[in-house]
Amino acid sequence: MDSAQSRNMRLLSNDRLNGFGGVGEGMAMQLTGDGRRILWLAHEGPPKNFTGVDVTDPRKTRVICQTDLPHQRMRSNSLDITGNLMVVCYQVSKPGDSPAGIELFDITEPENPRSISFFDTSGPHSRGAHCCWFVDGEFVHCASGAPDFEPRHPRDDQIYQIIDVRNPSRPVEAGRWWMPGTRKGDAAPPPDRVRPMPLDNLRGPDAFRLHNANVYPERPDRAYLGYIDGGAFILDISDLSEPTVVGAWNPHPPYPGFTHTVMPLFSRDLLIVTDECIQDDAEDWPKLSWVVDARKEDNLVPISTFPLPPVEEFGHKGGRFGSHNVHENRPGPSMRSETIIYGCFFNAGVRIYDVSDPYRPETLAYFVPPAPEGSRVPTAQMNDIYVDERGVIYSVDRWSGGLYVFEADI
Numbered sequence: 001m002d003s004a005q006s007r008n009m010r011l012l013s014n015d016r017l018n019g020f021g022g023v024g025e026g027m028a029m030q031l032t033g034d035g036r037r038i039l040w041l042a043h044e045g046p047p048k049n050f051t052g053v054d055v056t057d058p059r060k061t062r063v064i065c066q067t068d069l070p071h072q073r074m075r076s077n078s079l080d081i082t083g084n085l086m087v088v089c090y091q092v093s094k095p096g097d098s099p100a101g102i103e104l105f106d107i108t109e110p111e112n113p114r115s116i117s118f119f120d121t122s123g124p125h126s127r128g129a130h131c132c133w134f135v136d137g138e139f140v141h142c143a144s145g146a147p148d149f150e151p152r153h154p155r156d157d158q159i160y161q162i163i164d165v166r167n168p169s170r171p172v173e174a175g176r177w178w179m180p181g182t183r184k185g186d187a188a189p190p191p192d193r194v195r196p197m198p199l200d201n202l203r204g205p206d207a208f209r210l211h212n213a214n215v216y217p218e219r220p221d222r223a224y225l226g227y228i229d230g231g232a233f234i235l236d237i238s239d240l241s242e243p244t245v246v247g248a249w250n251p252h253p254p255y256p257g258f259t260h261t262v263m264p265l266f267s268r269d270l271l272i273v274t275d276e277c278i279q280d281d282a283e284d285w286p287k288l289s290w291v292v293d294a295r296k297e298d299n300l301v302p303i304s305t306f307p308l309p310p311v312e313e314f315g316h317k318g319g320r321f322g323s324h325n326v327h328e329n330r331p332g333p334s335m336r337s338e339t340i341i342y343g344c345f346f347n348a349g350v351r352i353y354d355v356s357d358p359y360r361p362e363t364l365a366y367f368v369p370p371a372p373e374g375s376r377v378p379t380a381q382m383n384d385i386y387v388d389e390r391g392v393i394y395s396v397d398r399w400s401g402g403l404y405v406f407e408a409d410i
Helices: none
Strands: 005-007 009-015 023-031 037-043 048-054 062-068 079-082 085-092 101-106 114-120 129-133 139-144 159-164 172-177 212-214 222-226 232-236 244-249 259-265 270-275 289-293 301-305 321-326 340-346 350-354 362-368 382-387 393-397 403-408
Touching (some): 023 382, 101 139, 129 212, 212 259, 340 382
Antiparallel strands (some): 009 403
16 A cells, blocks of 8 residues: 555555445454454445454455345444344434344354344334444443334434343343433423534434443443434433433534544543544534543533644545544453554544543554545545454445554554
């Protein structure tokens, strides 16, 4: 990759995934009984559902499994794994389509995933499930519509749902929460739209719905929610059937919305909060990654943002430019750090930050790949990131580049 930009990072391999290199926000690693490492990837859109890649040797990756979607009016943007159990989210193009919801697979034999059950969240106002978090083998925390949930605004259709999968063959809902005012019939008033947009694209901006819900074994009574234009929430989920808000922070407005991920750094009483860039050519600039002081959960205070290359240099190179997701310190075969943050920033590539001084984050390394062949935009669009406990970095392109594997000298 002669035209790549890099600092303290090296590309080990690039796998185009048999020509289906558009990958969404689902990356999770399985350690198999025979000693292999399988990285599972959810695709950005049809025709493919998910792909399993043997990354035991990160320099010689190999696709071992690739599946098709049930139909072409849907996507499986997200997946997650505990042991040999995988959860896949299905989101359809328009409310009322089906199947929509989450499917559980037995991946004991990675080459032949076996469907165990399907939890149906389709309905007249539901597009199904967008994103999931599954790290304890018991509960799936997901952003989804529901058959009995009618939003006041069509884009506010995905709420926080907790799905009990302790019996994987019979998943059941354990609890739910939504931002007050977003459901038809709520006593609370509807929220003011941050950047009102036309309704021709339901996947677009201008939304008060859940994106990520992260729950960690260190604090199983807390859920950390990125609620798009609603900002960041901390919920008390000690009673799964009745989540309650203990803290909230929202910089939108004046900033242009779309909180994506809220990741706690427990030993330091900090949160890393990312806002996703969702429009090409910096139309929604600035989209930032924030460091938030969480010593008082009920009084969250932003104290800094990650440095990014200049918008004048990257904003009009093509595609999206700005924050998206970070490696989320999940349990399992995963890097866990309270000072080093790994993130993906669309056309600004993969970037690594040191937040030892939370008031002054510093860039340690980056890698910006050239535009892959077949992309709909003239830049790489690094869309998600996973770092294993060995320090091997995996990231994916949104449109055609597939899987990139890096190592960093930090």
